[in-house]
Amino acid sequence: MPSRSRPLAPLSPRPWPLCIIVIASFFAISAYININNDVDNQMETKIVKDIMTSNIRPLGNFSEVQEKPISNITQKTKLLLEQVDMDKSANNITRFITYGTLRTASTLQFNMVCVCLFLNMKEHKPSLANATKCYFQGKGNFSYPSLDQPQVMKSHDFKHITNTNKLGAESVVFITARTKAEGNKLANNLKGFGNIVGLTQDLETLSEIKADGFLDLYAHFFDLHSHYLPMLQEHYTLWGKLRVCCGVQMSKHWRYELNPATSSNKLEPHPYCGSLDIDAVEKAFMNTTIFKMIDDTSSLGRILRPALKDEALDGRYCSSYNEAVRTKDLKFDQQLNSV
Numbered sequence: 082m083p084s085r086s087r088p089l090a091p092l093s094p095r096p097w098p099l100c101i102i103v104i105a106s107f108f109a110i111s112a113y114i115n116i117n118n119d120v121d122n123q124m125e126t127k128i129v130k131d132i133m134t135s136n137i138r139p140l141g142n143f144s145e146v147q148e149k150p151i152s153n154i155t156q157k158t159k160l161l162l163e164q165v166d167m168d169k170s171a172n173n174i175t176r177f178i179t180y181g182t183l184r185t186a187s188t189l190q191f192n193m194v195c196v197c198l199f200l201n202m203k204e205h206k207p208s209l210a211n212a213t214k215c216y217f218q219g220k221g222n223f224s225y226p227s228l229d230q231p232q233v234m235k236s237h238d239f240k241h242i243t244n245t246n247k248l249g250a251e252s253v254v255f256i257t258a259r260t261k262a263e264g265n266k267l268a269n270n271l272k273g274f275g276n277i278v279g280l281t282q283d284l285e286t287l288s289e290i291k292a293d294g295f296l297d298l299y300a301h302f303f304d305l306h307s308h309y310l311p312m313l314q315e316h317y318t319l320w321g322k323l324r325v326c327c328g329v330q331m332s333k334h335w336r337y338e339l340n341p342a343t344s345s346n347k348l349e350p351h352p353y354c355g356s357l358d359i360d361a362v363e364k365a366f367m368n369t370t371i372f373k374m375i376d377d378t379s380s381l382g383r384i385l386r387p388a389l390k391d392e393a394l395d396g397r398y399c400s401s402y403n404e405a406v407r408t409k410d411l412k413f414d415q416q417l418n419s420v
Contacts, residue, residue, distance in 0.1 A: 174253055175209075175231045177279065180242055180267075181257025188324070188388065189292060190257050190282050191215070191235040193299045193317070195384050196371060201303040202231050203374075214380045217389055239267075242276075256281040292317055312370045319366035320387070326354035327363070327399035328387035329414050331406075336413070339406045359399040367394055390416060 179194055181187035195215035202210035214226055215233040220241070226232050228251060236242055242254065254276050258264035264281040271278050280302055282295055296313055325332045335351040337344045366372060375381045383389045392398055405411050411419075 174251070174277075175228055176225065176252040177233045177255065178242060178252050179233065179235045179255045179257070180237070180239065180271075181282075182237060182259075185257040185259055185284060186282065186287060187235065187237070187257040188330070189321075190255055190295075191217075191233065192320070192384060193296055194255055194279075195233040195381070196313070196316070196375070197299045197303040197305060198231055198233055199375060199381060200305050200309055204306065205304070206231075212380065215384050242271075253277045253279045255279040258283045259285075261285050292321060316366070316369045316371040319362055319369065322357060322362050323359075323366060323387045323394075323399060326351070326357055326359055326403075328391040328402055329411075329416055330388040330390070333413070336406055336411075339403055340410060342410050343406065343412050359403065360397055363394055363399045364396045367396065390414060392417060 177194055177198060179187060179191040181190065195213070198215075199210060199213045202213055209229075209231050213231040213233075215235075217235045218238070218241075219236075220238050225234070254271050256264055256267050256271070256278065258267055258281065261283050264283040268278045268281050280295075280298060287295060293314060296317055297310065300310055300313060324330070326335055332351050332354065333344060334348050335354040337348040338350045338355060341347075372385055375385060382393065386392070386394060387399075391402075402411070402417055405417055411417075
């Protein structure tokens with residue numbers, strides 16, 4: 082019938098160029114994807130190489146070093162950490178020092194190292210866990226607790242760290258820096274003074290693997306069981322929000338947004354602090370497993386605050402401090418009771 086033969090009539094050479102275009106486009110897109118994958122893989126390999134060859138250093142008995150992949154949180158960068166058996170290679174080291182200049186996320190490192198050391202003590206030397214002490218050492222004569230007491234000291238004073246007698250043999254130094262190059266230089270300088278260098282946390286790598294990536298590295302460095310990782314992630318996700326949006330060392334952008342009189346410069350508003358129910362975040366943080374584990378140890382109480390100078394959290398501290406910024410012009414490092 083004529084109606085059935087009609088579909089054959091439109092056949093012509095015209096559709097063929099279109100098919101060729103479609104096929105060519107497919108291969109072009111595939112090639113583009115492959116090229117981008119190659120670039121991503123090269124960048125990933127570079128990050129791994131940079132950190133494995135310079136930023137991460139084992140401590141103690143180098144013959145005991147093992148390579149161990151980190152957990153799935155940081156699959157994107159797939160960093161490897163040279164894992165040290167703390168019981169065999171660092172059993173005589175109980176003092177850890179975190180050093181970095183201002184504005185290099187030094188408080189983040191200090192807090193993570195402190196909590197991970199505490200958990201390491203609970204696992205490996207439970208009788209010492211509740212004696213763990215974490216503190217800030219300002220300029221002046223350094224005074225250390227006895228080496229019988231597990232401890233983490235934070236300092237911004239490079240001179241005193243390098244000039245302290247026996248520091249290299251008795252302590253492990255963790256570093257924060259702005260760039261990978263700066264971190265490598267600091268690590269080499271400290272090693273030149275005979276210090277044992279732990280991990281270097283630089284802002285460039287922090288932007289690539291985020292806080293979770295470094296948290297994973299610290300957990301592995303201190304030989305923590307994998308079941309601690311979800312607890313630590315929950316704890317530091319909430320602590321990170323409090324650190325930025327609450328307390329004496331809050332973001333300068335958030336402080337300015339609360340009260341422009343607190344800064345002589347006009348600043349952009351903070352991207353998310355204003356949308357948070359800060360009391361709800363504070364209460365959720367106080368309800369984390371890690372918080373409850375540490376809360377009973379008075380020597381570590383301050384590590385559970387946004388900054389060591391902040392007052393103890395009570396579920397309303399953050400909103401009270403934010404209100405004081407609005408009404409009393411509290412500036413950086415000013416405490417509630419200072420005005």
